[in-house]
Amino acid sequence: MFQHLQAYAGDPILSLVETFNRDPREHKVNLSIGIYFDDAGCLPLPEAVRAAQTQQPVQAQPYLPMEGHAAFRAAALRVLLGNEHLVLQQNRAVAVQTLGGSGALKLAADFLKRWYPQSRAFVSDPTWDNHRGILEGAGIEVGTYPYYDPDTIGVRFAELTQFLHTLDSGDIVLLHPCCHNPTGVDLSPEQWDEVLHIIQSRRLIALMDIAYQGFGDDFDRDAYAVRKAADMGLSFFVSSSYSKNMSLYSERVGILAAVCPNAEQAERVLGQLKFGVRRIYSSPPFHGADIAARVLNESSLHRQWQNEVYAMRDRIKRMRRQLHDALSQRLPQHDFRHYLTQRGMFGYTGLNEHQVQRLQDEFAVYLLKSGRLCMAGLNSRNIEYVARAIATVLQE
Numbered sequence: 001m002f003q004h005l006q007a008y009a010g011d012p013i014l015s016l017v018e019t020f021n022r023d024p025r026e027h028k029v030n031l032s033i034g035i036y037f038d039d040a041g042c043l044p045l046p047e048a049v050r051a052a053q054t055q056q057p058v059q060a061q062p063y064l065p066m067e068g069h070a071a072f073r074a075a076a077l078r079v080l081l082g083n084e085h086l087v088l089q090q091n092r093a094v095a096v097q098t099l100g101g102s103g104a105l106k107l108a109a110d111f112l113k114r115w116y117p118q119s120r121a122f123v124s125d126p127t128w129d130n131h132r133g134i135l136e137g138a139g140i141e142v143g144t145y146p147y148y149d150p151d152t153i154g155v156r157f158a159e160l161t162q163f164l165h166t167l168d169s170g171d172i173v174l175l176h177p178c179c180h181n182p183t184g185v186d187l188s189p190e191q192w193d194e195v196l197h198i199i200q201s202r203r204l205i206a207l208m209d210i211a212y213q214g215f216g217d218d219f220d221r222d223a224y225a226v227r228k229a230a231d232m233g234l235s236f237f238v239s240s241s242y243s244k245n246m247s248l249y250s251e252r253v254g255i256l257a258a259v260c261p262n263a264e265q266a267e268r269v270l271g272q273l274k275f276g277v278r279r280i281y282s283s284p285p286f287h288g289a290d291i292a293a294r295v296l297n298e299s300s301l302h303r304q305w306q307n308e309v310y311a312m313r314d315r316i317k318r319m320r321r322q323l324h325d326a327l328s329q330r331l332p333q334h335d336f337r338h339y340l341t342q343r344g345m346f347g348y349t350g351l352n353e354h355q356v357q358r359l360q361d362e363f364a365v366y367l368l369k370s371g372r373l374c375m376a377g378l379n380s381r382n383i384e385y386v387a388r389a390i391a392t393v394l395q396e
């Protein structure tokens, strides 16, 4: 019955983690997947999240509505837009609870394919490995827009804006508001202003994917692009994940937010997103969203949680500095500035596939084939070893 199926080639990120887990070498180091580990190499549960979890009554829960946990959805919109944004007061922003950021992107892709069937989608070059698959899985034609410039270790901004001017009305542009995956290179506020004005004038559809809010500068500045788009009166979508900043990875907690021209259209968008949910998984899980709702809606827990995310952010920044210094000490003629200037969880090392394979084969140090390194996998015990390994393969 299934003999015609092709064998699954594996996922560039998740299948690599399976290989890592099977690796018997004691000194192995996982710098592949975007998961925050603390300096002890453990997956920390933020104290604010733990406290919220203990508040939860242990009892059976009925189905949530298709749109999900009301208190979580409302709070997550405020985290994105700010507590007082006009679009919230005008009921022009709606949110549906989703299975993490991935579920939000899938819901958005299905919605856009249904209501904008001719639209093409464009993702940054490079982008998160799963963006293309989720969009193409919904039947959307996917292209790329110029983004990372390895020579300047910055953004190919002139080419990016020129390219956006070539797109058709209704085309979809997938944007990373902060902590770009995999490059760690973000647009400045001034560059966001220019990009968003082109999106507005060309009547493009912005689909923003924020999975690391709080890991860049802070929760407000990391949401600059979201809030600016709302200020400008754009209609757009945002996938927001709570996997990394609440350590709720396997609870699958996120929202798909939509900012619309008016409350009446917002209700229609919400309705069609609910319809989309019903056709995929009917309604979302309770516990993770309830924990997140308690953290976000209790001011003391919310403050504590934000500070815990900033502590994660700062530890990652320390690892960036230590890796930069350890490499610069070993290879003084090399320029490792990009290890310092990149933001969020990832470092885009510039290592080629062969060098990455050597790191894995000879040193049990796991990076993505793209050369992406998860800085949050570094700690005081492995950083010198990783620096030595990278320095070795750089000298090949």
Ligand SMILES: Cc1[nH+]cc(COP(=O)(O)O)c(/C=N/[C@@H](CC(=O)O)C(=O)O)c1O
Pocket (backbone or CB within 6 Å): 013, 014, 032, 033, 034, 035, 099, 100, 101, 102, 103, 128, 130, 181, 209, 210, 211, 241, 242, 243, 249, 252, 253, 254
């Ligand atoms: C940009 C981005 N968007 C969405 C997600 C998915 O979030 P979730 O809420 O878990 O569905 C991830 C996960 N990225 C890491 C893990 C993965 O690939 O799934 C990663 O890049 O390693 C992202 O990096």
